[in-house]
Amino acid sequence: METAETIARPCVIEMQDAAISSPHSPDALEIEGVNWRVSLDDYWVVGARPGSGKSSLLAVAAGLQRPARGTHRLFGQETAALHEHELARERLRVGLVFEMGGRLFSHLTVAENIALPLRYHRDWPEEEVQARVAAVLELAGIAHLAAHTPARVVRALQPRVGLARALALNPEALLLDNPLAGLDPRHARWWLDFLAALAAGHEFFERRRMTLVVAGDDLRPWMEQGRQFALVKDRRWLPLGGREAAAACMEPLLRELLAAEFATE
Amino acid sequence: MQERHPTWFTKLPEARAILESPLPRSYLNFAGTWLLNFMDTLRGLMAFGLITLGVAVTKAGVARRVVRPLIRAQVYRAGVRLLPMITFLGVALGLIIIGQTVALLTQVGAHSLIGTVMVTVLVREIGPLLTALLVLARIGTATVVELGTARALGEVEALEALAIDPVRYLVVPRMIGLAASVFALTVYLILISLVSGYLFAFIQDVPLRPGEYFNQLAAALRWEDFVLLALKTIGFGLMLAVVTCFQGLARALRIEEVPHATTRAVVHAVVACVLLDALFIVVYLLI
Known part of the structure; x- marks a missing residue:
């Protein structure tokens, strides 16, 4: 039943036999043999050890970086064949939240960070931009930080600015790179609840369910949330299937990322 | 230096041999390396300049x-x-x-x-x-x-x-x-x-x-x-x-x-x- 459902839903991101290289050394492959299909409304959780190429994988998935080999499609269109402005248009339908503080533009205030893509891409009047920025800041719970520069924002709240910036343009899918890294339980809870609300259809987005991809090196918080699971192990792509299949899986890396091995020892 | 910034010519086996050759030849090679580096930079600069000019003209109305x-x-x-x-x-x-x-x-x-x-x-x-x-x-x-x-x-x-x-x-x-x-x-x-x-x-x-x-x-x-x-x-x-x-x-x-x-x-x-x-x-x- 699940396979039939997967085929019926339109494809958001698709990779076929893709190899992912690191942006710093394009010759070194980080992950090989990625056969991955993210359909509309999916909630993927990708687990991997730190430094195993999660960020590069998400960069390729979002269309920022070309795969070293194989094909990559965004919304059914092959990205290698797209013209620059067509690719830019497709890329805007996918939001990407970077890890470690969200890579904010350090010379702009929080509000300007969020307004930048709106001013660049939308022909809206200034009041409308301001209203949208205020609404997104409110959504991320950081309205009081609007006038601060990113360096003055508490570290735990910086990723939320990145989240707000990615959501400002109303994307259809959201990719998150290790969003819970270094967060205390209270902030981690906020993220989990917020992402669960997005996946179920947040009222801010008119109850439209958002396609989510989360990459992380600690899978404990995600096992109850994610609907599809995969691992990157020894530079290979390893799909695990749905939640039940992942929970029953005895793969040692999965046990490690769930910190189950420490518990049994 | 060469290891940290590999360029197109340092990847060539001939170029590698020249760069790693012993002292007497290396004085000449120093000049050669410098010249190749210079040409490489010049090529990159020209390409970058042309791309920028292209963007400045073709996307003059964007944003x-x-x-x-x-x-x-x-x-x-x-x-x-x-x-x-x-x-x-x-x-x-x-x-x-x-x-x-x-x-x-x-x-x-x-x-x-x-x-x-x-x-x-x-x-x-x-x-x-x-x-x-x-x-x-x-x-x-x-x-x-x-x-x-x-x-x-x-x-x-x-x-x-x-x-x-x-x-x-x-x-x-x-x-x-x-x-x-x-x-x-x-x-x-x-x-x-x-x-x-x-x-x-x-x-x-x-x-x-x-x-x-x-x-x-x-x-x-x-x-x-x-x-x-x-x-x-x-x-x-x-x-x-x-x-x-x-x-x-x-x-x-x-x-x-x-x-x-x-x-x-x-x-x-x-x-x-x-x-x-x-x-x-x-x-x-x-x-």
Whole structure:
């Protein structure tokens, strides 16, 4: 039943036999043999050890970086064949939240960070931009930080600015790179609840369910949330299937990322 | 060095053999490596410059609302904020060089040459070059650090993730801002040093009336001087922007490589400006 459902839903991101290289050394492959299909409304959780190429994988998935080999499609269109402005248009339908503080533009205030893509891409009047920025800041719970520069924002709240910036343009899918890294339980809870609300259809987005991809090196918080699971192990792509299949899986890396091995020892 | 910045030629097996060969050959190889590096940089710079020009022309209408304030900010930063420094330099230049030259020429009775010497030295050569070097020192270096840091911290990728063209957002405003600033500042520098030079000569009791001085200057200036001054200073501004942005953006820098990129950019920018200057000497000799 699940396979039939997967085929019926339109494809958001698709990779076929893709190899992912690191942006710093394009010759070194980080992950090989990625056969991955993210359909509309999916909630993927990708687990991997730190430094195993999660960020590069998400960069390729979002269309920022070309795969070293194989094909990559965004919304059914092959990205290698797209013209620059067509690719830019497709890329805007996918939001990407970077890890470690969200890579904010350090010379702009929080509000300007969020307004930048709106001013660049939308022909809206200034009041409308301001209203949208205020609404997104409110959504991320950081309205009081609007006038601060990113360096003055508490570290735990910086990723939320990145989240707000990615959501400002109303994307259809959201990719998150290790969003819970270094967060205390209270902030981690906020993220989990917020992402669960997005996946179920947040009222801010008119109850439209958002396609989510989360990459992380600690899978404990995600096992109850994610609907599809995969691992990157020894530079290979390893799909695990749905939640039940992942929970029953005895793969040692999965046990490690769930910190189950420490518990049994 | 070679390991950290592998370029197309260091990947060739022949080139590797040459680079790793023992001492006697390595002196020659040093020159060869330098030349190959130079050619590689030149190729990269030209490609980057052409891409930027292409983006500046083809995407001229894209996101004006974002880019216009950036251009204004660059003109303010590279132009307006540099005015006090340019004034200081112009006065110093006037006192040190112009004043002394005027005094010397008057002593030997070569009054009639004053205009020609001023125009040749100041309008054609020292004015544009000095301004370009000052803008490089004040703004060019800051540009490399800013862009290099932005690149190293992944802000450039963040721009791309938001489908914002980094060349349009980061490079084009700097190119326009620096070209406009170097042009305007050169004009200020020349005017200030011509006036302050005359003041110095006046203090030294040189028998030269202001009217005579400015008449000579006007006589020595040809219409080509105005056109070429504009072309040259705009060329310097574009060159500075392309070299500094190239060093900051073109490679995937790590944060510890930013200082290195900055010093490299200064060297390249100085060489580029002098080469462009040499090109203009040929033009001046031809007309």
